[in-house]
Amino acid sequence: MTYSVLDTFAGAGGFSLGFQLAGAKVIGAIEIDQWASETFQFNHPDATVIQSDIKRMTDKQILDTFGGTPPDIILGGPPCQGFSICNKNNGDHKDPRNSLFEEFIRVGRLLKPQIMIMENVPNLIKARTASYELVIDIITSELRKIGYHIDYKILEATNYGIPQIRKRLFVVASRTKLIAPFPEKTHTTMRSPYLMEAHLGICPTLWDAISDLPTLDAREGKEEAEYTIPPQNDYQGILRQGAATLFNHKAMNHSKRLVERFASMSCGHSTSDVPDHLRPLKRNGTEFSEKTYDQNNRRMHPDRPCHTIPASFYANFVHPYQNRNFTAREGARIQSFPDWYIFKGKPTVVSHKLLHREGRLEEKHLCQYNQVGNAVPPLLAKAIAQNILHQLRSQYAGSRQ
Template identity: 70%
Template sequence: MKFRVLDTFAGAGGFSLGFQLAGADLVGAIEIDSWACDTFRYNHPEAKVIQSDITSLTDEEILFHFGNDRPNVVLGGPPCQGFSICNKNNGDPKDPRNSLFEEFIRVGRLLDPEVMIMENVPNLIKAKTESGELVVDIIVNELKKIGYFVKYKILEATDYGVPQIRKRLVVIATKKEISDPFPPKTHVIGEQSDFLRVGMPKCPTLWEAISDLPEIEARQGSEVQPYTKPPENQYQKTLRGKSSQVHNHKAMNHSSRLVERFASMVWGQSTSDVPDHLKPLKRNSTEMSDKVYDQNNRRMFPHKPCHTIAASFYANFVHPHKNRNFTAREGARIQSFPDTYVFLGKPTVVSKKLLGREGRTDESYLCQYNQIGNAVPPLMANAIAEHLLKCIEDVACLSTETILSKKKITKQNILVEYQKNTLQKSA
C-alpha cells in the first residue's frame, strides 16, 4: 500500500514530512496561517496547499480539491483550545463535537480514507466536558461512527530518537482493525551501557543535536550562512543530508542587560535564579517586575535531551554555552527537522494584542519559532508511518490468506460431498 497523505491543520508540515520520509506521497494540506502555508509550499512543492479557515470550506470545495486525488491517510492536529484543557481556570469545558475536531471528522466523512491520525496535547486524555464525559471517549466514538477502529496512546519523542522530552497524544483510526498501531520504542535515554544492554541506539542529547551549527553570539548570524565545521555524529549527518548551507540560524537581538543576565546563569537555572539587579524590569519602567516566571529563559543541560520545544520557545530556553536564546534552526534540529527544511516568514513577531493595538494585524502570523514549536517532530511521525504501513500490509496479507483458506475449505467440502454421493450411487 502506498500512503497518500492529506494534512489538515498542517502548520509547517512536520507531520507530513515524517510520512514522506516513509515513502508517502503528499496529496495536499489545509492550513489557515499564511506564513506556515509559505513554508509548507516551499518544502513540499508537489502538494496542493489550501490556505483557508477549514470551517469556511464547504463540503463541495473539499471534494473539488481532493475528491479526484483522494488521500488514503488524513492527518490533523486540531487546536486544543476548543477542548478547554489549556486553560485550567476554564470552568466550562466544551464538547469537542462543537470544536475544530468536528472539522477533522468532516474531512474523514467526505473523503473516507483508510487511516485517520490525530495528535494533540497529552492532557487531553484527562479532560472532561461539563457533563463529566471524557473528551477522548467522545473523540473515539465520533471516529467509530464514521466506520473506524480507534486506538490512542501517549507517545514520547525521545523513544524515537528526537532529542527532546515531548509527550503527545496520538489517536489512530483505521478501516481494518490493527491490534497495536503504535510504533515500538527505537531509542533509549542513558549512558553507553544502557543502550548496549537493551540493544537500541541512544537518543541524542541536546548538544549532540546542535553542536556542529555555526557558533554565534547574541545579535549575530543570518537567515542563510555556510557551515563552519563538519558534522560530529550520525544525527547531525542525517539532518544535514545534502544541505550546503544553514538556514534560519539568526540569534535574537538581546540587550546587553539580558546577555549579562544569561551570563549569570548555570545549567538548570532560569530567570528566577539570577541576582536581583539582573531580574526583569516592568514594561517601560526602571522598576523591578514583581512577576518572575520560573520557566522563562532556563539554561538547558547539554548532556540531556531538551525540554519541550513549544510555540514560544524563543523565550523558554537559554543555549547551554552561549548567552542567548536558541535560534530557529537550533529549535528545528531539536525537533528533528532536516537542515534542508527552510522556514519562511519572520523569525519572531510581537504579541497579537500589541499588533492589534498598533494596527499591524497583517503581521499576525505564525513566525518561524511558532511554526517549529507547533510541529509534530518528523522523526516521531516517521516512526508512526513506518510501523503503521507494516501493520496494514500484515493485515492485508492475513486477509488474503483467510480468503484463500476459505476457498480451500470450500473445495475440500465439495470434494468430500462428491465422494459421498459417488459412494451412495455405487451402493
C-alpha cells in the same frame, strides 16, 4: 505501493514530513496561517496547499480539491484550545463536537481514508466536558460513528531518538483493525541501558543535536549561511543530509543587559535565579518587575535531552554555552527537522495578544519559532508512519493473494 497523505491543521508540516520520510506521498495540506502555508508549500512543491480557515471550506470545495483521488491517510492536530483544556480554570469546557475536531471528522467523513491520525496534548486524556464526559471518549465515539477502529496512546519523543522530552497523544483511527497501531520504542535516555534494553539506541542529547552549528553571539547570524564544521555525530549527519546551505540560524536581537543576565546563569538556572541587579524590569520602565517566571529563559543542560520546545521557545531556553536564546534552526534540530527544511516568514513577531488588542490582525502570523514549536517532530512521525505503512502494505499484499 505508495500511500498518499493529506495534512489538515498542517502548520509547517512536521507530521506529514515524517510520513514522507517513511515513503508516503504528501498530496496536500489545509492550513489557516499564511507563513506556515508558505513553509509547507516551499518544502512540498508538488502538494496542493489550501490556505484557508477549514470551517469556511464547503464540503464541495474539499471534495473538488482532494476527492478526485482521495488520500489514503489524513493527519491532523486540531488546536487544543478547541477542547478548552489548556487553562483548567477558564470555566469553559466545550464539547469537542462543537470544536475544530468536528472539522477533522468532517474531512474524514467526506474523503473516507484508510487511516486518520490525530495528534494533541497529553492532558486530553484527562479532560472532561461541562457534563463530566471524558473528551477522549467523545472523540473515539465520533470516529467510530464514521466507520473506524480506534487506538490511542501517549508517546514520548525521546523513545524514538528525538533529543527532547516531549509527550504527545496520538489517536489512530483505521478502517481495518491494526495489530500494532503504535511503534515499538527504539531509543533510551539511559547511558548504560539495562540488559533487556541493550538493543535500543541511545537518545541524542541537546548538544548532540546542535554542536555543529556555527557559534553566534546575540544579533549575529543570517537567514542563509554556510556550515563551518562537518557533522559531529550520526544525528547531525542524518539531519544535514541533502542540505548544502544552513538556513534559519539567526540569533535574537538581545539587549546588552539581557546578555549580561544570561552570562550570570549556570545550566538549570532561569530568570528567577539571576542576581538582583539583573532582574527583569517592568515594561517600558526602570523599576524591577515584581513577577519572575521560573520557566522563562532557562539555560539548558547540554548533556541531556532538551525540555519540550513550545511555540514561544525563543523566550524559554538559553543556549547551554552561548549567552543567547536558541535560533529557529537550533529549535528545528531539537525537533528533528532536516536542515533542508526551510521555514518561511519572520523569525519572530510581536505578541499575538498585543496584535489582537491593537487590532493589527493582518500582522498576526505564525513566525518561524511558532512553526517549529507547534510541529510534530518529524522523526517521531516517521516512526509512527513506518509502523502503520508496513501494516497497510501487509494487508494489501494479503488481499491480493
